[in-house]
Amino acid sequence: MTAATDPVKLMKQQVGKAAADLVKSGSIVGLGTGSTTAYAIQYIGERLKSGELKDIVGVPTSFQAEVLAKEYGIPLTTLDAINHIDIAIDGADEVDPQKNLIKGGGAAHTREKVVDYLADQFIVVVDAGKLVDRLGSVFAVPVEVIPMAVTPVMRAVTQLGGKPELRMGVKKAGPVITDQGNMVIDVKFDSIDDPVNLEKTLNNIPGVLENGIFVNCADLVLIGEVKDGQPVVREM
Numbered sequence: 308m309t310a311a312t313d314p315v316k317l318m319k320q321q322v323g324k325a326a327a328d329l330v331k332s333g334s335i336v337g338l339g340t341g342s343t344t345a346y347a348i349q350y351i352g353e354r355l356k357s358g359e360l361k362d363i364v365g366v367p368t369s370f371q372a373e374v375l376a377k378e379y380g381i382p383l384t385t386l387d388a389i390n391h392i393d394i395a396i397d398g399a400d401e402v403d404p405q406k407n408l409i410k411g412g413g414a415a416h417t418r419e420k421v422v423d424y425l426a427d428q429f430i431v432v433v434d435a436g437k438l439v440d441r442l443g444s445v446f447a448v449p450v451e452v453i454p455m456a457v458t459p460v461m462r463a464v465t466q467l468g469g470k471p472e473l474r475m476g477v478k479k480a481g482p483v484i485t486d487q488g489n490m491v492i493d494v495k496f497d498s499i500d501d502p503v504n505l506e507k508t509l510n511n512i513p514g515v516l517e518n519g520i521f522v523n524c525a526d527l528v529l530i531g532e533v534k535d536g537q538p539v540v541r542e543m
């Protein structure tokens with residue numbers, strides 16, 4: 308991965324590095340998905356290679372995370388082989404003041420939710436553009452659905468007041484297919500007043516595997532910003 312030059316990439320790079328610096332030797336590390344987490348994976352790999360970090364094992368949240376971890380020399384494991392995760396680092400699409408999140412911009416929220424909730428410490432890495440006063444202000448809620456249930460789930464989320472859209476591939480004809488072989492419906496709500504209940508309600512629709520609302524999960528949110536032309540990282 309080359310050094311970032313544009314401001315958003317620079318923020319992502321700095322915040323990814325800050326999170327990677329929090330990983331301690333001997334840790335089992337949840338490896339999130341997305342362009343910000345990719346920098347964290349890169350820096351964990353660099354710390355391992357330099358000998359500063361030892362005995363790390365990663366749990367990838369997606370095929371992308373797995374490929375990057377292999378590229379940067381991070382040994383991997385699966386949830387069958389371990390009984391806990393020490394720290395997970397992952398990005399987000401929206402973060403509210405209570406540290407609730409919308410995730411799933413990379414269609415990886417199902418595995419991310421498993422890994423991030425299992426971690427003793429879950430660190431969220433975002434650029435400042437992801438901060439919102441209320442979840443759903445900008446981003447739609449990604450909902451992973453088994454293929455045969457797409458139409459009834461779309462009907463059900465419309466009845467809940469959402470505007471559903473089947474996520475389509477880029478440079479691929481047809482819908483996005485998740486790492487589990489399912490599809491993603493992005494559901495835009497005018498306002499999400501009660502994320503705790505909406506998360507449960509969406510997951511109760513038959514055919515829904517998991518949705519991208521993460522509540523009471525994040526321990527630390529690291530925010531990348533550019534101040535006076537310089538990238539800085541602050542805690543929420």
Ligand SMILES: O=C(CO)[C@H](O)[C@H](O)COP(=O)(O)O
Binds near residue numbers: 339341344399413
């Ligand atoms: O939830 C995710 C993938 O499913 C990502 O973490 C989220 O979309 C943020 O990605 P990025 O760091 O590229 O902005």
